[in-house]
Every structure is written in C-alpha cells, then in structure tokens.
Amino acid sequence: MHENLNWAVLGTGVIANEMAQALQKMGKSLYAVGNRTHEKAVTFAEKYGVSKVYDKIDDMFYDDAVDIIYIASPHNTHYAFMEQALLHGKHLLVEKSITLNSRELDKMIALANEKHLLLAEAMTIWHMPLYQKLWEIVKSGELGKVQIITMNFGSFKEYDMKNRFFNMDLAGGAMLDIGVYALSIVRSFMDETPDDIVSQWKASPTGSDEQATILLKNGSGQMATVALSMHSKQPKRAMISCEQGYIEIMEYPRADKAVIVDANTGNVREIACGDTANALYYEMLDMENAVKTGDASSMHLAYSKDVMDIMTRLRKSWNMKYPGETW
Template sequence: MEKELNWTVIGTGVIANEMAQALQKMGKTLYGVANRTQTKAIDFAKKYGVKKVYDEIDEVFDDENVDIIYLATSHNTHYQFMKKALEHGKHLFVEKSITLNSRELDEMMALAKEKNLILAEAMTIWHMPIYKELWKIMQSGELGKMQIMTVNFGSFKEYDMNNRFFNMNLAGGALLDIGVYALSAVRSFMSKQPNEIVSQVRFAPTGSDEQATILLKNEDQQMATIALSMHSKQPKRIMISLEKGYIEVYEFPRGQKATIVDAVTGKQTVIEKGNTENALYYEMCDMEEAVRNQDDSHLNLEYTKDVMDIMSQLRKEWKMQYPGEKW
C-alpha cells in the first residue's frame, strides 16, 4: 500500500480554502496549516478538520511528517519560505507567481535539483484537462501551425492603494497577478520561448503596473498580443489562430470549454473537458503523481521558468523593482 502523502498549507486565504476542499475531493484531510496570524490558522483547522496547527510558520519545515507544502502566501514571501522548505527536504507546490523574479526561481530550481525534490508552480493552465486536449490537437498538426495568439485578462479592482493588487510592499501589479496566466497560456501554445518582446505600461499611483500591453514573437515567427488591466474589466479570453482554423477559450485560467472554428467552412466544434470547479483538484493530483513517481515532466516547470524570464525582463525595462527585491 502506498504511503499517504501529508500536505501542509502555509496561508489561509481564498486559495488555501480551495486547496483544502480539493484535498477532500481526493478523499484526504489536510495534515497541517500555518499562518502569520495563528488565530486564523486555528479557525481554518476547525473548518477543515486539519490535524495540526503550527504556532510559527518555521515549525512546518522542521516537521518530519510533512511531505508536500502548498505555499499560498503573498508573492513577496515565497522565496524565503521556499528556501527553508527545500533545505528541509520538503516537496513544494507554490501559488503563482512562484517567485518575484528569475534570480529567485533559478536559485530555487537548482536547490530542488540538488535535494532531489519536486518543485512546481500551482498554475491552473498546466493541469486543466481542456488544455491537455488542446495541446494534443496542436501537436497532431490537423489545424496547421500556430500563427498568432491574442489574450485578454482584465479585473476591476477598487482603487485602494493599500490592497495587495496595487501595494508594492506586497508585490502588487497586473503582471505577477494576472499576467502570469496570460503568459503561461501563450508559452504553452508556442513552439519556442519568445525572444522578441515589446510592451507599454501604465502605472498606478503606488508605482505598480496597473495596465499593460505586451507583444511577443519567437524564432518560428509565432506571435502573441496580451492586454492586461487591474482597474477595468475584460473578458478572460484567449484566441489561438492557426493555419486551418482558430480556437477560443473563455474564462481561460480555469477553462473547461473550447470552440474550434474551421478557417474554410466556418464550422464550429465545441470541446468540453474537465470542470472549472475542480481546478485545484487537478493540480494537486498531478503534484502527488509527480512526488510518487519522482517525475515532474507534466508539471511544466521549464515553462514556468520561461514565463518568469519574460516577466523579469519586462519589469527591468519598466524599472519597476519591489522594495528589497534583488534582481
């Protein structure tokens, strides 16, 4: 009988709640929870029947019963917690954006490799069944070569400069919060990493990126356009244009339905795979499989790295460095 893998979550926000519910769908109970405010961790533990509540976050790393840590804290705290977790031999599943920049991610990837541990970003796009199906269709060549993609993602966030969406001390801004989804979608359908990138950006009063447009092109001449906004609503939509048709996915970060339109006849084919509500369930099943088999090939860490390299390049061009951040 396979050993039960013990998950502990750090953080008790919306994603942590979804993660606990996903574990329940897997027929499991969360082993441990830790949070900066311990009373929140206690309440969370009561809600989900969590076995262990830690007095301090650092205690998680010393607990030999913890196999996998799900890190669901703000972006700017990831690096310090990731380093401790990996140094203590824990497998790591980290909410997006996995780190602030490429330097941090490269260092953590090297540490995970040295310790023979699984490290991955909890990016829904890598795990939703609809994308696994679309990548197969792309690779089959039946629709020809991918030519151009357009991606829209806009949220209307109240203009409160203290909330995490605009707060530079919490690594706020559109790129790391929603741009990471758009870039991950683009990277997954491009044959190679984009090597030509141009952008425009508008900053919020705090100095965070409130709105941006990004153009990308790779060596195979595939192109993409991305429009991001934090203070204006847009449809969460991707359109992938190929030689013989185009594919549309709405609500793409947790997509479950795609429409393929034939370029000649205009015939529409609708494909439905998976369920939006099970997004974290798919993620965590894939993570457990990777840990059990010591094979992370389906977790797409190399794409995560490519996306982080693009985001780091853009922020350097924008001269948008977070407080205390080291490039």
C-alpha cells in the same frame, strides 16, 4: 516519504480553502496549516479537520511528518519560505507567481535539484484537462501551425492602495497577478519561447503596473499580443490562431470549454473537458503523482521558468522594482 502523502498549507486565504477542499475530494485531509496570524490558522483547522496547527510558521519546515507544502502566501514571501522548505527536505507546490523574478526562481530550481526535491508552480493551466486536450489537437497538426495568439485579461479593482492588487509591499500589479496566466497560455501553445518582446505599460498611483500591452515573437515566427489591466474589466479570453482555424477559450485560466472555428468552412465545434470547480483537485493530483513517480513532466516547471524570464525582462525594461527586490 509517507505512503499517504502529508500536505501542509502555508496561508489561509481563498486558495488555501480551495486546496483543503480539493484534498477532501481526493479522499484525504490536510495534515497541517501555518499562518502569520495564529487564530486564523486555528479557525481554518477547525473548518477542515486539520490535525496540526503550527504556533510558528517555521515549525512546518522542521516537521518530519510533512511531505509536500503548498505555499499560498503573498508573492513577495515565497522565496524565503521556499528556501526554508527545500533545505528541510519538503516538496513544494507554490502559488503563482512562484517567485518575484528569475534570479529567485533560478536559485530555488538549483536548490531543489541539489536536494532531489520536486518544485512546481501551482499554475492551473498546466493541469486543467481542457488545455491538455487542446495541446493534443494543436500538436496533431490538424489546424496547421500556430501563427498568432491574442490574450485579454482585465479586472476592475478599486483604487484601494492597501490591497494586494496595488500594494508594492505585497508585490502587487497586473504582471505577477494576471499576466502570469496570459503568458503561461502563450508559452504552452508556442513551439519555442518568445525572445523578441516589446511592451508599453502604465503605472498605478503606487507605482505598480496597472496596465500593460505586450507583443511577443519567437524564432519560428509565432507571435502573441497580451493586454492586461487591473483597473478596467476585460473578458478573460484567449484566441489561438492557426493556419486552418482558431481556438477560442473563454474564462481562462480555469476553463472547461473552448470552441474551434474551421477557417475554410466556418464550422464551429465545442470542446468540453474537465470541470472548472475541480481546478485545484487536478493540480494536486498531478503533484502527488509527480512526487510518487519521480516524473515531474506534468508540472511544466520549464514553462514556468520561461514565463518568469519574460515577466522579469518586462519589469526590468519598465524599471518597476519591488521594495527590497534584488534582480
């Protein structure tokens, strides 16, 4: 492992750009980039002063100079890339959803453990300072027990069946694209993972999940409702209702503000923490610290696994399977 950890990124989309900028905030440069379309990788490298562009993506896995790979390609390509990277000794931060389903994730967790490598999902919620502050407040007991969580997330996407939002060949759909955020918040504020789950869903013209409502309950009686849509706008709103008050978070997942309303007095206090613009910076800082110290608790892979198990269970109940997917 190099003292100044070398990052490579697989993909050149929006997230890869943000990731390169986050590294610059950390006072370092992205070491290498690989992309299916080579010219895009070259342009990306010129933009961010990246020292290495791979002719073939596979060359990234064989490069001894690479310590951590950030996988920012479409969901359905993650598994094959992750397997190659782990087999060649690379730590991995993988864009959400980390895999298509639980079978894939369980296999990759086992491989990472066997190779003594760090595997994590690039889930903004685990790293934004606001959530860490809110988890502390909830754990302190000052609001009483978490009783019910209400989650909304909806965006209006045009019915362009070739784009990734509806394209089954790119693992499109509300669950893996936005549901993963809503369920990650649910899981992080619950004392244990929900195991009693019912849902309804509506398919888009391609057969992807366009809309869903989900009800969840865990063993200690905590409940959640989740409403997702890919073809109607909703606020990105989370409400965590406790016995003595409720927390409202707007514009999750990259939130830097929340309000807490006291159930008895109606008093409202605002919690402001962190900065939305630094979302990727927090993620990558935590990943570097985890690799250097060997303490991966800040990466919350166990939560990512619980969320993946819920999403897989839901899609199985809908029989909404992607082309070539093996459950």
